Each structure stands twice: as structure tokens, then as C-alpha cells.
Amino acid sequence: MWPFTGAGFHKLDKHADSLKKRALKLKKLGVGRFKLGRLLVDLLLFPSDVRLVYRGFVHFHKREPKLIKPRTFSDKIQAWKLLGRKDRHSVYSDKLAARDFIRRVCGDLVRIPRLIWVGEDLSLARSIALPKKFVIKPNHTSGDIIIVEDVDNFDWEEAIGKSKAWLARDFSFNVGDWVCRWIKPQVFIEEFLGDSNGIVPPDYKFFCFNGTVHFIEVDYGRYRNLAQAFYNTDFQRMPVYYGHRSRSKSYEGDAIKPKNLESMIRIAEMLSKGEPFLRIDMYDGEKPIMGEIGVHPHSGYAAFEPADWDLLFGSLCGR
Numbered sequence: 001m002w003p004f005t006g007a008g009f010h011k012l013d014k015h016a017d018s019l020k021k022r023a024l025k026l027k028k029l030g031v032g033r034f035k036l037g038r039l040l041v042d043l044l045l046f047p048s049d050v051r052l053v054y055r056g057f058v059h060f061h062k063r064e065p066k067l068i069k070p071r072t073f074s075d076k077i078q079a080w081k082l083l084g085r086k087d088r089h090s091v092y093s094d095k096l097a098a099r100d101f102i103r104r105v106c107g108d109l110v111r112i113p114r115l116i117w118v119g120e121d122l123s124l125a126r127s128i129a130l131p132k133k134f135v136i137k138p139n140h141t142s143g144d145i146i147i148v149e150d151v152d153n154f155d156w157e158e159a160i161g162k163s164k165a166w167l168a169r170d171f172s173f174n175v176g177d178w179v180c181r182w183i184k185p186q187v188f189i190e191e192f193l194g195d196s197n198g199i200v201p202p203d204y205k206f207f208c209f210n211g212t213v214h215f216i217e218v219d220y221g222r223y224r225n226l227a228q229a230f231y232n233t234d235f236q237r238m239p240v241y242y243g244h245r246s247r248s249k250s251y252e253g254d255a256i257k258p259k260n261l262e263s264m265i266r267i268a269e270m271l272s273k274g275e276p277f278l279r280i281d282m283y284d285g286e287k288p289i290m291g292e293i294g295v296h297p298h299s300g301y302a303a304f305e306p307a308d309w310d311l312l313f314g315s316l317c318g319r
Helices: 009-028 035-061 073-083 087-093 097-109 122-127 156-168 261-271 309-316
Strands: 115-119 134-138 146-148 187-191 203-209 212-220 227-231 241-243 277-283 289-294 303-305
Touching: 009 035, 035 073, 073 277, 073 309, 087 097, 097 261, 097 289, 115 122, 122 156, 134 156, 146 156, 156 187, 203 261, 203 289, 203 309, 212 261, 227 241, 261 277, 303 309
Parallel strands: none
Antiparallel strands: 115 187, 134 146, 134 187, 203 212, 203 277, 212 227, 241 303, 277 289
């Protein structure tokens, strides 16, 4: 029986909560400025992280995660979240710091969307010259975005309220994912990549295992009516779905093969070198346009259809 279930649940749960309170006090005091301080906070929060990982996994997958010698992709993500922590993973997950990493590794091979403004108080962005369309994001969470289609008719007050909520949020407490814990929360504005009708181009997500691209997920309608399809590197359709049916569906047509496919694969493999797994997101343009780097897709709480693809993805990660 897992320690956070059964007869001993309440005692261990209270112990984890007590350690969490101490960790949050230390973090608020600023001990995270020092490596030793971060290690201490992480140690105190580890029981809470285990609890979050376990409960989240059981809730979604209806079984306990296998953290020792995991075999499925979903299990391996949980093991990485708890036992495979590397400082560079926080760099990949920080949407601002990742820009410097991408630029250093890829140079001019890839275009990085134009950064317009960065700060902690979105109200200050109202006074600068802005294009008609742009997007607002936090650098330290996943899935949060505001798409501004007309700056002249934009509700700044609502956006400022959302941005404050983003900045106050420690995403590591959502799913026990350590990679976001030590990212300095900021809000940024970058160029809108959609067309004149507000249509966002297909999002190509390269699933890289040990530095080699094996699959490409193509997302259409990323922010509206999301649909996905999987392809191999020859751009042949693969019979797999990976995600949440309540949020996305399988794409019924044939996805557009990017004209820069070879370059995109090369870039993805350059960025993922030395990692058992990374997902590299890009758009197709005159040359590849960088999206984000995914360390733990869906935090491991997503379904494969058919289910045996979970084992296949896991086997590609190696041990």
C-alpha cells in the first residue's frame, strides 16, 4: 500500500503539509538565491511532490505509478519529475531563458518570435507602442495565454488581473513538476504568428528520444477546436492519439507537410541532444519558427490510443 493511502494516510499527510509550510517560509525569505537553499527547499517539498505525482497519476490512469524501473512513457515522466531533476530542465521550461539556449545551439537556423515586452507589471506595457495583434504569456506555466487580436479594443484590466494570478502561481504545486519551481515568474508579450484572419498555423511537435526524432505531432486550431495527428519522420500518418479527448480530437484530414521538414528535424535533434526525451515545438515559415520546449508532456497525465503506444514511447527513452 502506498504511504499516502490507507490507515497511515492522515499522519503522513500532516507530516508532508508541515514540511511544505516550512519550505514555503524559507522560499519566501529568499533562500532560493543560493544553491544550498534551493536544495533544502526541494528536500522539504519532496514528500508533497511525491503525493501530488501519485494522486494525480492514480486519478487519471486508475493505477499506481511505477517509479522504480518504469516501462511506460507515462511512468517514466513521473520518475523524471521526482528522480531525474536537472537544472537545465528548468532552462528549457522557462519560455524566456529557453530563447537564449535555442539561440546558442541553433544560431540563425531557426527564427525565434519577436519579443516585445517583459516584466512583472503588465500595466506598464500599456504605455509602449504595440502592434495590432500580439500574445501575452507567463514564462513559468503551461497553457496560459492571452491572444490580443485588436489592441484598440482590448480589455487591459481583465488581462492585468489574469497576469497577477499567473505571477502568484507556483506551477510545481499543480502536478508535482519540479522544473517550474525555480523559474522567476514574469509576463511577456511576443508577436502573434497567425494570419490576417487570426488563424494560428499548424504547430509541429517533434518527439525526440535520445536526440533522435521519431514522431511528429501536428496540432491544428491550437487555441480553438484543437485537433491532432501523428506522423513519422517520412510524414506518414501514425495510428495513435495522445492527449485528452475532452480538449482535443483526432484530425480528420491530411496534415500539411512542412516545406522545412528536414531543417526542423535537424533543429529538434540539435536541441534534444543528450536527453532521453524532449519535445521540440516549431512552426513552418520561410525558415523554421521556434515554439516551446516540452520536458514532460501533459505531465504524464494523458491517454494513448491504442494504449500499447505508451509502452512503445517508453521503450524509445531507454533506461
